[in-house]
Amino acid sequence: MHSRQTEADFYFCKQIIRSRSKSFYYAFSKLPFEKANAVYAIYAFCRIADDCADGNHSQLRKQQLLKQLKRELDLFEKQNEIDKPLWRALRQVFDDYDMEIQPFFDQLTGQAMDADFTMPQTMHELEQYSYYVAGSVGLMLLPVIASKNAADLRAAAIDLGTAMQLTNILRDVGEDFHQKQRIYLPQDELDYFHYAQQELQSGAVTKQFISLWEKLAVRAEHLYDSFLHNISQFDPDSRIPVSLSVQVYRGILDAVRNNGYDCLSKRNYVSKDRMKEISTTISSYS
The missing domain is CATH 1.10.600.10 (Farnesyl Diphosphate Synthase)
Structure with a gap:
């Protein structure tokens, strides 16, 4: 007590x-x-x-x-x-x-x-950073939500944390740049998609920006799917809340898409009504 x-x-x-x-x-x-x-x-x-x-x-x-x-x-x-x-x-x-x-x-x-802060040069550097700030959180939570299988789920927990951090980055591109003077999008990806920092400063949502954004989003969604493949190994009383956290957070990516990829001047989020819809869907499959 x-x-x-x-x-x-x-x-x-x-x-x-x-x-x-x-x-x-x-x-x-x-x-x-x-x-x-x-x-x-x-x-x-x-x-x-x-x-x-x-x-x-x-x-x-x-x-x-x-x-x-x-x-x-x-x-x-x-x-x-x-x-x-x-x-x-x-x-x-x-x-x-x-x-x-x-x-x-x-x-x-x-x-x-x-x-x-140092701007990441590659996706590898970005995901390494994502482990430290978010994959580590997944490892902290494991003993609580996967008490019997924590040792076997370390990779899955890191995947989830990394996916959530990539989602944060994709949601906050404009905020990070204008308020914190940080660019988390890897330099080599900016170069590959021919999207300049000057365009980021001006808030230009171009085809090149969308292609770059989607590359990182697809990576995050792959990591979410990889994590959910292991959901049956989590404690029974934790599966629905954990699944809900995953689906609500990945919903941020769709929120950005639905706003025309404007994460440079708008704050994108999952509405309360949408969270309730996701919750009802997950509960119906439990």
Whole structure:
């Protein structure tokens, strides 16, 4: 039985995911209560790490914040964590599930790559980055949602995280460029499809841009399909929420398509009505 303090700690984490990712919250809130709390705590760690690297801070401050978070994670690994809601909640998660600490350190490596951003030159570099910032999250979640087969599903979890990160990139091309001065589209793909950074700056949705965008989208969809091929190996009580998270997130790609591929000046998302449709469809096949 959790104490009131523990309940408050998980509520703190829940509020982070509820306010920062409606699609993830919609899907994972359908997990059993204890598992949902574990996901909220994991998400909160990743969001706090992301805020260190992407917040409105100077370059020096970003590095300082990430180093501080790593020091706190080092203490957590030694079971000497500081007295904060995040770490108390994560301690409960590590007590309840067969967790590994390395993916949490990998997540910080990925955020450090963002804080000291270098444009990827190849798809390989982009997917390597995607592992650190998102594939690592898949590995964090495995002990919670695939308690009996976690070791066999590592590749699938990395596929899912990579697909979701590619989706984020394809959704946020304009936002990343104009607000963060970052281009995640690989340089060699820009060259291959003859799409110049000047066109990106002007918001030109050309045939070349659409072809480039679709190449990455098809790769993401392949990874989603690869992941879903393994869904029967996840815990029975987690299959529907996990499938829902996949289908809602991949729905972002269709949202961009339906908006004429304008991810340069518009924010694309899956509507609440569409999320409900996906949920009903998945539940009917369960």
